[in-house]
Amino acid sequence: MIFSHSWSQIFTGETITLRCEIQGGEGKVWKYEWTAPNTNSPPTSSEYRISRVSVSHSGDYRCRGSSDYLLTGWSDAFRLTVSFPSKPTVTLQPSWTQIYSGETVTVRCEIQGGEGAQWTYEWRAAKLNTPPTSNEYRIIRATESDSGGYSCRGRRDYFFSEWSDIITLTVSYKPKAKLRADNTAVPVGGSVTLTCSVSPSSSSGWKYYWYRDEKSSEALTTQDAVFHSNGQISVSQEGLYRCRGGRGNPVYYTEDSQSVRIGKTVTASNWPVVTLYPNWSEIYRGETITVRCEIHGGDTEWDYEWETNSRIKAPNQNEYRIRSASSSNSGNYRCKGRMKSSQHETTEWSDSVTLTVSDNVHSAASLTVSPDRVQHFTSDSVSLTCEGNFxxxxxxxxxxxxxxxxxxxxxxxxTCDINTSKSDTAVYWCESGSGEFSSAVNITVQNDGNGPILVSPVHPVTEGASVSLSCSLRTQKILSNVFFYHNDKLIQNDPRGELKISAVSKSDEGFYKCQYSGRESAQSWMSVKVSLIIILLLLLYRCRQSKCKSLFSVIIIVIISISIDIDISLSICHG
Structure with missing residues (x-):
């Protein structure tokens, strides 16, 4: 008995032919008999054809022939096994569903149990105008257009397997590595840990390569750093460090990370200390306080760095003056110094000092603006934050x-976030769900993208406090050679970088504007408020002069029980 196909595996739905041949019986007319499973009327010819074979056709098949009075013996049994075809599976090599432009990946179709069969493959893919007929589809230098779902099926003669499940491939732009340092200065006798990563974190298979200084193209080795298994190294040498990720064969590299400067800590003889002036760790909204970084030991000149978890970041100066404090200024403050003569050498971080800004007792609701100024350019990001126990x-x-x-x-x-436009020029205030209102603030949006704006405080300035006004362009934050005007009168006939008023008085209230290179900003109103305690002390003095004992007692009680500020200037809108 001869099987007409060379397949060792037969699937349901295929067509097969078994042929009975009698060796040495040529020239005779033979009649054939068959024994077969699941059939009552086998054929009498030399061929046994089964169309759309099923599992029930599995079993042993035999044949014999007869001619006149001659009868052959039964042939050896041919065992036929019919099975259901396995569902194809699409796999990726490497097995990353997230790849990047320029990488190479192979999409493969696998049919379990169909090994050795002569399959022709069909593909459904995002970009295949002329899909391959082999079981592999190799994507060389992938682009974003290769993203999408891939599925396949097998074909043998007129038989088709079912379609595989879809596997989704995502091709993104070439990523950039990200470098983080747990410290930017190597402590005396210690090291700094650097961490390199590639986003998104779901992408896998990365190895990391480290470099020091801009011109170095050779990766660091174990002689230069201590390598850890999670994309981290520890270094004890100062320098400019960067990293990149790589994976695959040949290696596909990410873009280099941004460089991080690692400096060297100076000796412990120089130590920084954070102090508060006045020395109050808890202040109230609207008060003024200075956070100062002092470095003890030696007379070295320093640049300063601050670290704080408050919502408003401190500038890199030795003093940070907080005017009209709000709860956004609450947080821990610490600092360190960087030698001006050697920017790679720094002190250790100082101990942290905690500053707490509480609401005034009368303030049920308040509004803070960031950046803290009245005027803004178009497309500026401005945040209005409501504060209070609501x-x-x-x-x-x-x-x-x-x-x-x-x-x-x-x-x-x-918090209300605004991407400013001219229509955002308005008076703003907060309202709680129970109907409490904050004080209102004025915001002006400069429609002229090339003109300057006046940088002035949003909230009223307390009488006796200091204030600085400055002028700014969209492309240049700090300007010199600026003229300042108060109520349309030139303050001084000499240009300067900023207008400083060391002790604000009620006469300083009014409209201000600045002029730079012949272009004027819009004008903004600056309010001046006085403390209620000052008013009560004046009343107390007048009362003592006139010997009004009962009113004297009331004023003393009021002074003891009230420590609030009121804004006696009710002018909010221009004019």
């Missing part, structure tokens, strides 16, 4: 055209 907030505004708006377009929690 869970529900909304920011309201009264626009230039006289319309009242009740909701912020982008409100996250208690």
């Amino acid at each position: 869970t529900e907030w909304r920011v309201r505004k009264f626009s230039e055209d006289g319309r009242l708006y009740s909701d912020c377009r982008r409100m996250t929690g208690s």
Whole structure:
């Protein structure tokens, strides 16, 4: 008996032919008999053809022939095994569903149990105008257009397997490695840990390569650093470090990370200390305080760095003056010094000092603005934050055209984020769910992208406090040769970088504007407020002069029980 196919595996639905041949019986007319499973009427010819074979056709097949009075013996049994075809599977090599432009990946179709069969493959893919007929599809130098779902099926003669499940391949732009340092200065006798990573974190298979200094193209070795298994190294040598990731064969590299400067800590004889002036660790909203970094030991000149978890970051100067403090200034403050003569050498970080800014007793609701200024350029990002012991907030505004708006377009929690446009020029205030209101603030958006803006405080300035006004361009934050005007009068006929008022008085209240290179900013109103305690002390003095004993007692009680500020200037809008 001869099987007409060379396949060792037969699947349901295929067509097969068994042939009975009698060796040496040529020239005779033979009649054939068959024994076969699951059939009552086998054929009498030399061929046994089964169309659309099923599992029930599995079993042993035999044949014999007869001619006149001659009868052959039964042939050896031919065992036929019919099975259901396995569902194909699409695999990736390497097995990364997230790859990047320029990488190479192979998409492979596998049919379990179909090994040795002569399959022709069909593909469904995002970019295949002329799909291959082999079981592999190799993508060389992948692009974003290769992203999508891939599935396959097998074909043998007229038989088709079912389609595989879809596997989704994502091709993204070439990634850039990210470098983090747990410290930017090597402590005396110690090391700094650097961490390199590639986003998204779901991408895998990366090895990391480290470099020091801009011109170095040779990766660091174990002689230069201590290598850890999680993309980290420890270094004890100063320098400019960068990293990149690589994977695959040949190696595919990410873009280099941004460089991080690692300096060297100076000796312990120089130590920084953070101090507060006045020395109050808890202050109230609206007060003024200075956070100062002092480095003891030696007379070296220093540049300063600050680290704080407050929502408003400190500038890199030895003093950080907080005017009209808000809860956004609450947090821990620490500093360190960097030698001006050698930027690679720094002190250790100072101990942290905690500053707490509490609401005034009368302030049920308050509004803070970041950046803290009245005027802004178009497309600036401005945050209005409502503060107080309430869970529900909304920011309201009264626009230039006289319309009242009740909701912020982008409100996250208690913060309203604005990407400024001319229509955002308005008066803003916060309102709690229970109807408490904050003081209102004025915001002006400069429509002229080339003109300057005046940098002035949003909230009223307390009488006796200091204040600085400056002028800024969109492309240049700090300007010199600026003229300042108060109520349209030139303050001094000489240009300067900023207008400093060391002790604000009520006469300083009014409209201010700046002029730079012949272009003027819009004008903004600066309010000046006095402390209620000053008013009460004046009343106390007058009362003592006139010997009004009962009112004297009341004023003393009021002075003891009240420590609040009121804004006696009710001018909010221009004019």
